[in-house]
Amino acid sequence: MTNYKKNAYSYATIVAMGGFVFGIDAALISGTTNYLTEEFSLNELQLGIAVGAAAWGVLLALLFVGYAVDKIGRKRALQISAAIYLISAVGSALAPNYSTFLCARFLGGLAFSSISMASMYIGEIAPPKWRGKLVTMIQINIVVGLSSAYFINYLIQSLANSGTRWVSTLAIDTETWRWMLGSEILFAFLWLALLSFIPRSPAWLLLKGKVEEAKNTFSKVIPENEVTAQIADMQETMNSGSSDHSTLAQLKEIFNRPMRLIFIIALTLAIAQQATGINAILFYAPTVFEQLGIGTDAAFAQAVWLGVISVVFTILGLLVVDRIGRRPMILGGMLWIIISLSICFYGFKSATYSISENSVTELSQIPSSERLLAIVGVSYDSDINFKTALANTLGEEDAKAHSNILLAKAVNINGLLILIGILSFVAAFQSTIGPVMWVLFSEIFPISNRGIAIPFFTLVTSLTSSVVQTFFPWQLENLGISSTLMFYATTVAIGMIILFFFLKETKNMTIEEVQVLFAPKQK
Secondary structure, three states: OOHHHHHHHHHHHHHHHHHHHHHHHHHHHHHOHHHHHHHHOOOHHHHHHHHHHHHHHHHHHHHHHHHHHHHOOHHHHHHHHHHHHHHHHHHHHHOOOHHHHHHHHHHHHHHOOHHHHHHHHHHHHOOHHHHHHHHHHHHHHHHHHHHHHHHHHHHHHHHHOOOOHHHHHOOOOOOHHHHHHHOHHHHHHHHHHHHHHOOOOHHHHHHOOOHHHHHHHHHHHOOHHHHHHHHHHHHHHHHHOOOOOOHHHHHHHHHOHHHHHHHHHHHHHHHHHHHOOHHHHHHOHHHHHHOOOOOHHHHHHHHHHHHHHHHHHHHHHHHHHHHHOHHHHHHHHHHHHHHHHHHHHHHHHOOEEOEOHHHHHHOOOOOOHHHHHHHEOOOEOOHHHHHHHHHHHHOHHHHHHOHHHHHHHHEEOOHHHHHHHHHHHHHHHHHOHHHHHHHHHHHHOOOOOHHHHHHHHHHHHHHHHHHHHHHHHHHHHHOOHHHHHHHHHHHHHHHHHHHHHHOOOOOOOOHHHHHHHHOOOOO
């Protein structure tokens, strides 16, 4: 491997590590939901707000990140994000009350904007033939982070139940959720340290008129004889856009006619990617698996499988994105997601729930469990109806506190079918629309406004993610898991139809060639 290729991969790997920290930060909370509910006496909406606080934080950050990356540069903005991750991890783990916890999680969400900055940075240093692979490294790091978070949660949960003396000494058994969230601190610190070794973005240097430094950076990542031509192409693209590079001017350019096709594609992708419900499944993984009636500990173990599937299929996506192309991967992946969610819908929809007299006898941990005799032998055709019956029989507090074990005793469900559907859904997302959206974002926007365009459309996808995460517990409680999943599938189908008519292939093209492809036809 040549030096410039080693450098390109090294810089991209360091920057993409932000995806790993994001994955860790985003998924660790999946193991803490029951603990947080008990610790802070939360209802479903309060829990949704706690889990979604980080996603709302990124919305605020994305309003300013475009200005920041153009003002102080991509590298400095990434370093600030890493520092925010570190502070947030400490604050979340030590939070004494619900309000402090929300503030710490919201602060961490400010750093989520690093994903759009990482995509921007890697797209600007990567040679065209490697861009797909290098940008996809962000998604690989995200899913490795998610997988690591599930494993960390599973490990800490297992230790908490082990009963060993050193576990009690370290309070792992009594402060389990704090140890889960605190595990992020080491990774955030490591990323912050490594970012000092990357160069400044050549595109940003050109925007600031630092041509020689831009040439020096390019000479580290592409062959020396291609540097001059690359600089000339980038300058031509910059000059073809507006000469006003203010934040407001760049924002206006996004809505102008020359970018209308790009706008439609980016907006549809930004909404559809998160409307799949992926973050609801990943961030609430144990909760989703508990709907299968397998119990809390088993749910933590099953969540680890989500991480394994995510890693394997993201790597697969990385290997084929520059061969198969962006359009077939996006459209094929969305169809795969629709099929997978439909399988899950059918599995949950056909489930029945019924408590037997023997089950009541075994439920000694529930106070006055004989109250359940009133619904013995009654069959309920949905989780919503069953939970309503439990609330009427036990009272809302007891029904909520023991819902997991009651589901495990009562459910009659094709668990294998649903498990296949969920794993298939995750595989489809992580190998297609998950990473490929960021590849497209890194190449469809012109240099003249990409500093604003990428954060703007990341803001859209983050807003969608925030809504999905915040209302998922409420949807489970009021609509049921089957209707919630069918809602996601329908939304993805709408997005797929739109992209079928507008999305064009961009593989192996330079950023400048992509602009020509999407330029409006001259009349």
